[in-house]
Amino acid sequence: MGSLSDNVAVKKQTNLLGLDRTEYQGLPSTLCQGCGHNSISNQIIAACFELNLVPEQVVKFSGIGCSSKSPTYFLSRSFGFNGLHGRMPSLAQGALFADTSLKGLGVSGDGDTASIGISQFKHMVRRNIPFVYIVENNGVYGLTKGQFSATAEKGLNLKRQGVNKYVPIDICEEALVGGATFVARSFAGDPKQVKELIKAAFHHKGTAIIDIISPCVTFNNQEGTLHSYQWGMGNETPLHQIAYVPQREEITVEDFEQGTTREVELHDGSVVFLKKLEQDYDPTDRWQAIQMLEKAHQNNWLVTGLIYIDPDSPSLFDLYDLPDTPLNRLSVDRLRPSREALDMVNDSLC
Amino acid sequence: MVEKQLDQRNLEKSADRIENNFVITFSTVNGSGSITANTVLLRAISRLGIPVSGKNIFPSNIQGMPTWYTLRVNSKGFLGRVEMDDIIVAMNPATFTKEFDYLVPGGVMIYADDIEIPIPRKDVIAYPIPVRSIIKKMDVPRNLRIYLSNMVYVGVLVHLLQIPLSAIEEALAAQFKNKEKPIQMNLAVILDAKKWAEENLEKRDPFFIKPNYDDKRTECILVEGNTAAALGAIFGGVQYVGWYPITPATSMIEALHEYLPKLRKDPVTQRDTCVVLQAEDEIAAIGMAVGAGWAGLRAMTATSGPGMSLMTEYLGMAYYVEIPVVVWDVQRVGPSTGLPTRTSQGDLTFAYFNSHGDTEYIILIPGTIPECFEFAWKAFDLAEKYQTPVIVLSDLDLGMNHWVSEKFEYPNVPMNRGKVLWEEELQALLDQRKGDWGRYLDIDGDGIPYRTVPGNKHRKSAYFTRGTGHDEFGYYREDPEVWEKMLNRIKRKLAAARHDVPLPVMDMEENVDIGIITMGSVDQILPEVRDMLMQAGIKVNVLRIRAVPFSPQVEEFINHHQRCYVVEMNRDGQLRQLLILHKPEFAEKLIQLSHIDGLPVTANWVVGKIIRQETAIAGKEEDTDGQLKR
Numbered sequence: 001m002g003s004l005s006d007n008v009a010v011k012k013q014t015n016l017l018g019l020d021r022t023e024y025q026g027l028p029s030t031l032c033q034g035c036g037h038n039s040i041s042n043q044i045i046a047a048c049f050e051l052n053l054v055p056e057q058v059v060k061f062s063g064i065g066c067s068s069k070s071p072t073y074f075l076s077r078s079f080g081f082n083g084l085h086g087r088m089p090s091l092a093q094g095a096l097f098a099d100t101s102l103k104g105l106g107v108s109g110d111g112d113t114a115s116i117g118i119s120q121f122k123h124m125v126r127r128n129i130p131f132v133y134i135v136e137n138n139g140v141y142g143l144t145k146g147q148f149s150a151t152a153e154k155g156l157n158l159k160r161q162g163v164n165k166y167v168p169i170d171i172c173e174e175a176l177v178g179g180a181t182f183v184a185r186s187f188a189g190d191p192k193q194v195k196e197l198i199k200a201a202f203h204h205k206g207t208a209i210i211d212i213i214s215p216c217v218t219f220n221n222q223e224g225t226l227h228s229y230q231w232g233m234g235n236e237t238p239l240h241q242i243a244y245v246p247q248r249e250e251i252t253v254e255d256f257e258q259g260t261t262r263e264v265e266l267h268d269g270s271v272v273f274l275k276k277l278e279q280d281y282d283p284t285d286r287w288q289a290i291q292m293l294e295k296a297h298q299n300n301w302l303v304t305g306l307i308y309i310d311p312d313s314p315s316l317f318d319l320y321d322l323p324d325t326p327l328n329r330l331s332v333d334r335l336r337p338s339r340e341a342l343d344m345v346n347d348s349l350c
Numbered sequence: 351m352v353e354k355q356l357d358q359r360n361l362e363k364s365a366d367r368i369e370n371n372f373v374i375t376f377s378t379v380n381g382s383g384s385i386t387a388n389t390v391l392l393r394a395i396s397r398l399g400i401p402v403s404g405k406n407i408f409p410s411n412i413q414g415m416p417t418w419y420t421l422r423v424n425s426k427g428f429l430g431r432v433e434m435d436d437i438i439v440a441m442n443p444a445t446f447t448k449e450f451d452y453l454v455p456g457g458v459m460i461y462a463d464d465i466e467i468p469i470p471r472k473d474v475i476a477y478p479i480p481v482r483s484i485i486k487k488m489d490v491p492r493n494l495r496i497y498l499s500n501m502v503y504v505g506v507l508v509h510l511l512q513i514p515l516s517a518i519e520e521a522l523a524a525q526f527k528n529k530e531k532p533i534q535m536n537l538a539v540i541l542d543a544k545k546w547a548e549e550n551l552e553k554r555d556p557f558f559i560k561p562n563y564d565d566k567r568t569e570c571i572l573v574e575g576n577t578a579a580a581l582g583a584i585f586g587g588v589q590y591v592g593w594y595p596i597t598p599a600t601s602m603i604e605a606l607h608e609y610l611p612k613l614r615k616d617p618v619t620q621r622d623t624c625v626v627l628q629a630e631d632e633i634a635a636i637g638m639a640v641g642a643g644w645a646g647l648r649a650m651t652a653t654s655g656p657g658m659s660l661m662t663e664y665l666g667m668a669y670y671v672e673i674p675v676v677v678w679d680v681q682r683v684g685p686s687t688g689l690p691t692r693t694s695q696g697d698l699t700f701a702y703f704n705s706h707g708d709t710e711y712i713i714l715i716p717g718t719i720p721e722c723f724e725f726a727w728k729a730f731d732l733a734e735k736y737q738t739p740v741i742v743l744s745d746l747d748l749g750m751n752h753w754v755s756e757k758f759e760y761p762n763v764p765m766n767r768g769k770v771l772w773e774e775e776l777q778a779l780l781d782q783r784k785g786d787w788g789r790y791l792d793i794d795g796d797g798i799p800y801r802t803v804p805g806n807k808h809r810k811s812a813y814f815t816r817g818t819g820h821d822e823f824g825y826y827r828e829d830p831e832v833w834e835k836m837l838n839r840i841k842r843k844l845a846a847a848r849h850d851v852p853l854p855v856m857d858m859e860e861n862v863d864i865g866i867i868t869m870g871s872v873d874q875i876l877p878e879v880r881d882m883l884m885q886a887g888i889k890v891n892v893l894r895i896r897a898v899p900f901s902p903q904v905e906e907f908i909n910h911h912q913r914c915y916v917v918e919m920n921r922d923g924q925l926r927q928l929l930i931l932h933k934p935e936f937a938e939k940l941i942q943l944s945h946i947d948g949l950p951v952t953a954n955w956v957v958g959k960i961i962r963q964e965t966a967i968a969g970k971e972e973d974t975d976g977q978l979k980r
Contacts, residue, residue: 054807055809055812056806056807056808056809056811056812057807059645059804060814071814072814072826076812077809077812078812079802079803079804079811079812079813079814079815080812080813080814080815080816081641081644081814081815081816082814082815082816082817082818083637083641083667083817084637084663084664084667084817087633087634087637087664089634089637090592090629090633090634090635090636090637090638090640090641091637091638091640091641091644092641093592093627093634093637093638093641094590094592094637094638094639094640094641094642094643094644094645094647094649095641095642095644095645095804096641096645097590097625097642097645097647098590098642098645098646098647098803098804098805099645099804099805101805102804102805119630119631119633119634120630120633120634120637123629123630123634320622320625321621321622322621322622322623322625323616323618323619323621323622323623324619325618325619326805327589327590327623327625327647328589328645328646328647328803328804328805329772329805330589330616330623332587332764332765332767333617334616334617334618334623335587335589335614335623335648335765336585336586336587336761336765337584337585337613337614339760341613342585342758342760345581345609345613345758346571346757346758349571349572349573349757350524350569350570350571350572
């Protein structure tokens with residue numbers, strides 16, 4: 001019993017901002033017990049806490065579906081916009097221009113991204129807006145009770161739906177051929193990897209796509225199906241062990257012995273460390289990334305990790321010449337041209 | 351076209367001269383550069399202080415299809431379209447024979463003499479012009495010949511109509527932005543053609559231009575409605591434009607591209623203060639604008655009917671989650687792809703009902719160039735004040751044609767950014783209300799809540815925006831009373847807008863029983879309609895509606911009259927429908943006059959309909975037309 005009171009007395013752990021983890025939490029989840037999405041929400045909380053992000057500096061976006069409900073379950077202190085089905089990328093591309101110092105975080109699903117939202121997804125990717133875009137991918141429409149999504153494997157057999165006739169869309173591959181500058185895949189059952197990828201994604205200069213296999217325990221978790229826990233646990237093949245390190249000086253990890261790791265430096269000087277596993281995988285090689293995804297596809301491998309990164313491509317914001325003061329804080333006198341300017345316009349139209 | 355044109359010219363005739371009262375139509379193929387020549391004439395005539403309008407009737411095509419441009423010169427200022435031409439300049443053999451159907455008796459046909467088609471009418475004055483040989487003799491680059499050919503007819507008209515050369519020179523300078531080379535090249539062709547005409551054409555027609563240098567029109571601007579709208583948005587502080595190409599709205603964006611770099615560099619940093627982003631479709635364009643509006647930017651998009659169809663779901667959401675955003679719909683003919691290059695007012699009820707569920711929008715309906723400018727900045731003030739979408743309904747005729755207009759007036763009120771709370775204001779409000787603030791909480795009792803926007807660093811500033819049912823604090827709720835209360839509060843909020851939108855333009859005398867109600871660009875025919883009706887012994891008052899919800903004045907006007915003709919360019923009488931929806935007893939009073947052929951409605955058409963109806967009402971004649979509905 002003594003240990004309990006000891007625990008209560010222990011000062012809550014805080015981050016560099018002096019915030020404890022609860023400041024990053026949201027409302028209680030109303031998703032199913034055991035849903036992969038809940039585990040991802042927890043890793044979002046952990047990543048933001050560990051990255052010392054000011055909650056008000058994060059802006060959450062989502063579309064429609066079970067996944068898109070989840071932004072209520074983390075970061076209550078952040079602004080959020082639960083938009084229309086498949087059309088959250090356009091919202092973000094409008095809103096984030098208002099203050100480019102904000103950190104955008106989108107949570108979507110496989111239906112939201114790969115079906116109704118495939119167009120906005122691909123155009124967001126090619127514009128490279130700084131935005132963490134997580135797909136909670138379970139191969140099934142949960143909120144409408146179990147229809148095939150566009151990522152469901154051909155031949156999948158679902159109650160009330162029969163057998164899926166169509167080949168699936170690979171979100172990572174779509175992102176890659178669409179010019180994405182950060183493409184990752186993970187598995188909700190591998191929380192450490194999920195968290196490290198999210199941390200790296202927040203420090204990427206452009207759009208960071210993280211496709212996370214996140215089993216739907218209610219409608220698509222049968223043994224042997226590609227989006228199930230059982231399959232993920234048994235078949236996940238990480239490309240590397242990944243760790244995000246905010247500052248180079250802080251690296252003390254004994255895990256990363258000389259010669260066994262790759263380092264990718266992000267635009268702000270932070271580093272992603274990738275520990276080699278069986279094969280040496282270079283995530284800056286786009287061609288290799290596409291080949292790897294194709295191979296994984298042919299063999300039903302659940303390959304996870306940082307599939308591709310180009311840390312230096314200009315972001316959408318780099319293509320505009322905006323003031324440092326956020327656009328939404330510009331005073332009225334900086335927005336309405338003068339009377340003299342209108343006189344000049346009038347004269348030029350005479 | 352079938353109806354005989356009434357004599358609306360009120361000829362200022364001295365013996366055989368008709369001065370400043372005629373219509374010229376240029377018949378060409380599109381892509382041949384004729385618009386430059388036509389605009390030069392429009393500008394030149396306007397600079398001489400003479401009322402003139404120009405309308406381009408063009409195909410949905412880039413090169414080789416027939417296109418017409420009509421200049422109407424009218425000393426009384428009656429500048430709407432008319433059905434028949436006094437002068438036709440025919441450069442297109444494909445439509446040559448057909449053109450004669452549109453020429454008044456005694457009219458003039460100026461044509462390229464290589465059109466070897468017999469003239470089908472004896473009552474016209476024909477002037478064949480050796481366009482090709484005039485151009486051939488000149489030292490002009492071969493690739494420019496086709497464009498410069500149009501200047502040949504300008505030169506011929508300078509001679510025939512006796513247009514002072516100085517006006518043409520000024521117009522060329524304005525047209526080519528003072529670039530010496532094109533000015534000289536075009537002027538040389540005009541002078542050569544004029545010389546040829548002087549030596550070879552015997553003037554047999556009565557049409558003349560007579561300058562009126564004292565007229566204030568010499569000070570007017572010449573501009574398209576879409577450019578006026580873009581400039582209005584710029585002076586309204588637009589900060590974000592998400593858009594997708596569509597005729598006839600695209601030129602608004604092109605005008606933004608032209609003027610933003612000149613007008614909207616931040617005075618402090620010299621950087622850009624407006625983002626223009628071409629989206630992948632209209633669905634994304636509105637999504638971007640809604641996102642930007644949510645985050646506190648003055649956001650807009652510009653589209654036409656098909657694009658607004660795609661924007662429907664986000665518009666409904668913006669209404670319900672209370673986001674300011676401005677949507678310009680430059681209307682073209684629908685449904686479907688319709689007639690993409692013809693004009694219409696067919697999107698009114700669509701704009702009004704644009705969403706599933708119960709919604710309503712503030713709709714602004716400019717009818718003139720100054721209103722395109724004014725409503726463009728005003729739309730942002732209304733959108734931000736009421737935290738709601740504002741739809742501005744323009745049309746192709748207004749948006750894409752050049753109009754002679756008074757100069758733009760600087761906004762007469764400061765920007766209204768609405769109830770936005772930054773850190774300090776939020777803290778003050780929280781202190782005042784003991785911590786009780788919610789995004790959708792009606793604190794002031796006017797139905798308009800206070801909002802914060804992303805980037806606010808106050809730790810109580812954030813809230814969650816959702817299209818699902820929510821309470822006053824933005825939390826998800828399915829409770830019946832919460833839903834009902836929220837939706838009714840939004841309705842209450844917008845009820846006040848009725849007193850805040852642009853008032854109708856009214857021209858009203860006592861003891862007149864008949865009214866005409868209309869909207870938008872139908873404005874251009876109203877003086878002529880009244881004048882013609884007056885000549886026929888019918889006095890009318892006129893009301894032009896400029897916004898929905900309807901101002902109280904609209905109701906007063908209808909109440910004041912025995913009957914009102916509602917003139918609009920759509921099939922089903924959409925304005926009439928909304929007026930009846932507003933007050934069902936209006937149904938008896940409102941007579942539908944719908945013009946739907948894709949061309950701007952003419953005074954002649956309206957007057958013909960009204961005279962027939964009035965005659966029928968007077969019991970002298972049964973109305974068998976079937977097009978008039980009572």
